[in-house]
Amino acid sequence: xxxxxxxxxxxxxxxxxxxxxxxxxxxxxxxxxxxxxxxxxxxxxxxxxxxxxxxxxxxxxxxxxxxxxxxxxxxxxxxxxxxxxxxxxxxxxxxxxxxxxxxxxxxxxxxxxxxxxxxxxxxxxxxxxxxxxxxxxxxxxxxxxxxxxxxxxxxxxxxxxxxxxxxxxxxxxxxxxxxxxxxxxxxxxxxxxxxxxxxxxxxxxxxxxxxxxxxxxxxxxxxxxxxxxxxxxxxxxxxxxxxxxxxxxxxxxxxxxxxxxxxxxxxxxxxxxxxxxxxxxxxxxxxxxxxxxxxxxxxxxxxxxxxxxxxxxxxxxxxxxxxxxxxxxxxxxxxxxxxxxxxxxxxxxxxxxxxxxxxxxxxxxxxxxxxxxxxxxxxxxxxxxxxxxxxxxxxxxxxxxxxxxxxxxxxxxxxxxxxxxxxxxxxxxxxxxxxxxxxxxxxxxxxxxxxxxxxxxxxxxxxxxxxxxxxxxxxxxxxxxxxxxxxxxxxxxxxxxxxx
Numbered sequence: 001x002x003x004x005x006x007x008x009x010x011x012x013x014x015x016x017x018x019x020x021x022x023x024x025x026x027x028x029x030x031x032x033x034x035x036x037x038x039x040x041x042x043x044x045x046x047x048x049x050x051x052x053x054x055x056x057x058x059x060x061x062x063x064x065x066x067x068x069x070x071x072x073x074x075x076x077x078x079x080x081x082x083x084x085x086x087x088x089x090x091x092x093x094x095x096x097x098x099x100x101x102x103x104x105x106x107x108x109x110x111x112x113x114x115x116x117x118x119x120x121x122x123x124x125x126x127x128x129x130x131x132x133x134x135x136x137x138x139x140x141x142x143x144x145x146x147x148x149x150x151x152x153x154x155x156x157x158x159x160x161x162x163x164x165x166x167x168x169x170x171x172x173x174x175x176x177x178x179x180x181x182x183x184x185x186x187x188x189x190x191x192x193x194x195x196x197x198x199x200x201x202x203x204x205x206x207x208x209x210x211x212x213x214x215x216x217x218x219x220x221x222x223x224x225x226x227x228x229x230x231x232x233x234x235x236x237x238x239x240x241x242x243x244x245x246x247x248x249x250x251x252x253x254x255x256x257x258x259x260x261x262x263x264x265x266x267x268x269x270x271x272x273x274x275x276x277x278x279x280x281x282x283x284x285x286x287x288x289x290x291x292x293x294x295x296x297x298x299x300x301x302x303x304x305x306x307x308x309x310x311x312x313x314x315x316x317x318x319x320x321x322x323x324x325x326x327x328x329x330x331x332x333x334x335x336x337x338x339x340x341x342x343x344x345x346x347x348x349x350x351x352x353x354x355x356x357x358x359x360x361x362x363x364x365x366x367x368x369x370x371x372x373x374x375x376x377x378x379x380x381x382x383x384x385x386x387x388x389x390x391x392x393x394x395x396x397x398x399x400x401x402x403x404x405x406x407x408x409x410x411x412x413x414x415x416x417x418x419x420x421x422x423x424x425x426x427x428x429x430x431x432x433x434x435x436x437x438x439x440x441x442x443x444x445x446x447x448x449x450x451x452x453x454x455x456x457x458x459x460x461x462x463x464x465x466x467x468x469x470x471x472x473x474x475x476x477x478x479x480x481x482x483x484x485x486x487x488x489x490x491x492x493x494x495x496x497x498x499x500x
Contacts, residue, residue, distance in 0.1 A: 060172035062136045065182055078133035080338030081257040084184055087133045090246060094131065095145040095153035097242055098209060103202055104239060105210035106131065107223065108139035126425045127211070127243045129339060132157065134183045136173050138191050142201050156201050157185035158194050199230035209239040244430040248422060249442035255475050257340040258423070258444060259484050262473050264294040265335040265342045266487030272331070273348050273489065274498040280305040280319040283331065291335040300341035301427045303333035307350065311467030312452035314417060325351040328358065330467055334427075334485075341427050343446050344485045345471035352499035357462035359492055361451060362470075364398035366490060368449045369470045372419060376439065376447065376474045376481035384435035384445060388419040391449050399451070403460045414453065420446040423473055443476040444484070 056067035066073040076083045094104065109125040124135040132141050134157065142156040162175035179188035189197055202208070208231060214224030227236070250258070268290040277283045284305045291298055306316040307323040311330035323329055329350050334342040349358055372391045375382050382390075395415055396406055404410065422429040423444050439445070448471030455465040470490055475482040489495055 060167070061178060061182070062171075062173035063134075078183065079129075079135075081253050081260075081340075082133065082338065083253070084133075086251060086253055087131065088184065091131050091143055091153060091155060092151045093246055094242060095143055096150045097245070098145055099207060100145060100148070101204060101206040102145050103205040103208050103234075104131075104141075104143040105208055105212060105227075106141040106143075106239075107210075107212045108134075108137050108141075111137050124339075127239065127247075130243065130247055130425060132183060134159070134174075134179070136160070140191060140194055142198070144201065144205065154186045155184065156187045156189070157183060158189050158191040161190045195226055195230075198226065202231045202234065205231060205234050207237055208234045209237050209242060211239045240432055244433040247424060248430045248433050248437075249440070250424060250444050250475065251442075254340060254424065255442075255444070255482070255484075257338045258342060258473065258475070259482075261296060261300070261335050261337040261340055262342040262344070262484035263487050264296050264337070265291065265333070265344055266485045268294060268335070269331065269333070269344060269346050269488040270498070273346065273352075273495055276352070277323050277329070277350065280307055280321050280323060280329075283323070283329070284319045284333075287331075287333050294335075296335035296337050297339075298336060300334045300336035300343070304330065304345075305333070306330045306467065309455060309465040309467075311347065311469075312454065312465065313467070314450070314452070314469075323350045325349075326355075328466060328468065330469055332469065332471065334473070339425055341423060341425070342473045342485055343423055343427055343448075343471060344473065344488050345448055345450075345469045346488055346490060347468045347470065348495050353496055354492055358466070360402055361453075361463050361466055362468055362492065364395065364402060365449050365451050365468045365470050366492075367398060368394035369447055369472070372447050372449070373472065373474055373481055373483065376445065376476050378440045378476060378478045381438060383438055384418070384420050384422075387447070388435075391419040391447075395449060395451065402463070404463075405458070410458075414451050415449065416452070417448075417450065419449055439476045441476055441478050445474055445476070446471055447474055448472075 056065070059068065061068060064072045066075050066077060072080060076085070078084050078087055106128045107125070108128050109123060111122055112120045114120055122135070122137055128141060129135060131143070134141070136159060138160050140158040144154045144156070146152045146154055157179040159176060159179050160173050167173060174182065176188045176190055179185045208227065212223055213221055214227065214236065215221060220228065268287060271290065272283060272286060284303055287303060288299055302317045303319065304316055305319040306313060307321050307329045308327035310316050310321060311328055327350055328347050330345065330347045332345040334344045347362065349355070354362065368391050371394050372387050375387060375390065392411055392415060396411060399414065400406060418435070422433060423446055424430065448469055450467070450469035452467040453459050453463045453465065473484040475484055489498070
């Protein structure tokens with residue numbers, strides 16, 4: 001079906017020709033600092049007999065836009081690598097998948113506090129970000145299906161109005177006008193007016209799809225009470241399964257972001273293997289710094305830097321121990337680009353040279369991983385659960401050859417986690433999306449077999465206390481896998497050659 005093109009209102013609604021390329025002029029009826037907090041809901045430009053021209057590059061927004069951050073965003077992009085058109089296409093596809101007379105309600109994430117007045121960096125709720133590209137708290141997005149054709153929907157965005165005094169303390173945010181003119185909302189309003197206007201937005205809606213918390217401890221939340229008031233006859237259904245079906249299959253732009261994150265992260269990990277390390281903390285700091293310097297946004301998650309016997313602790317993140325030359329270090333660390341993540345684990349000897357026992361156990365895990373990666377293609381007709389079974393069987397064969405007694409629950413002890421998970425905007429992407437779905441082109445997953453040998457007499461003495469995990473981020477294609485993290489070396493000879 002041909003997509004009905006919707007108007008993508010960007011900054012050009014307020015642009016006029018300027019002598020410098022890519023330096024547009026935004027016209028406002030009043031100076032920026034005195035725009036009224038009372039929003040206008042309109043799809044026509046401001047009209048005034050006395051217009052003031054302001055260069056977009058001189059304005060402050062709550063997140064990068066091309067005019068202020070051309071080093072981060074290309075023309076047409078709302079977030080790195082993702083265009084306004086792609087965000088529109090996502091909203092259109094979601095609304096088209098829902099029944100008539102339905103709406104989607106998406107509250108933004110809230111700012112999280114570490115302690116007292118000290119807050120964490122804001123991270124937008126993933127479905128909100130996926131559908132809008134808008135990365136500010138105190139916001140609410142409403143999508144409403146308006147017809148039967150693809151593209152028949154309206155996008156309403158509630159957010160904070162510009163407030164120079166508050167922004168002086170808290171940093172800039174984008175405001176209601178930018179919600180329309182940059183993020184392409186059909187209608188925008190101040191978040192403080194939601195209780196007065198949401199009813200008209202939802203008028204005629206029979207089903208509201210949302211994952212918002214509408215009740216807590218047996219009582220309705222503020223949003224739950226609001227929906228009961230403004231849409232008492234509408235039924236409430238979970239949104240997540242419908243968005244998961246879209247998010248699980250990555251677009252070329254999403255894959256490009258993940259490849260960029262994987263490539264840079266892989267190179268940094270390879271450089272880390274090249275160097276001697278005495279402390280877990282120093283290695284973790286090196287990774288964070290190098291991710292930033294290579295153009296990434298930093299760590300995608302708290303890294304695991306586990307030396308020696310701590311490598312058997314799957315999510316060890318204290319990263320404050322010493323590293324000994326006779327032992328392994330297991331590093332589970334990936335970077336993030338444009339809010340898309342990569343997930344990599346590498347295990348290598350701190351000395352740079354494998355002992356025979358280390359080499360034997362490492363190669364057992366590597367052979368199983370290589371075999372499973374080769375099946376990450378649509379033509380293999382496998383699921384993640386099937387890949388786990390195949391990987392476990394391969395590990396079983398390899399470990400038996402090394403003298404492991406695998407009777408009873410041995411494999412559950414040695415390989416206690418699943419071989420992989422979906423990846424994307426989140427490290428464990430599309431929560432609730434089943435692992436028994438046949439993989440097809442566009443699915444992005446990890447393949448991460450591991451063996452964690454407890455230090456007790458049940459296991460061969462040479463391998464006790466060793467933990468090895470080898471993980472790559474993989475994009476499924478029709479007939480071959482795309483390894484997003486191939487720059488992180490993993491063959492024994494390649495690792496050892498880094499120190500020569």
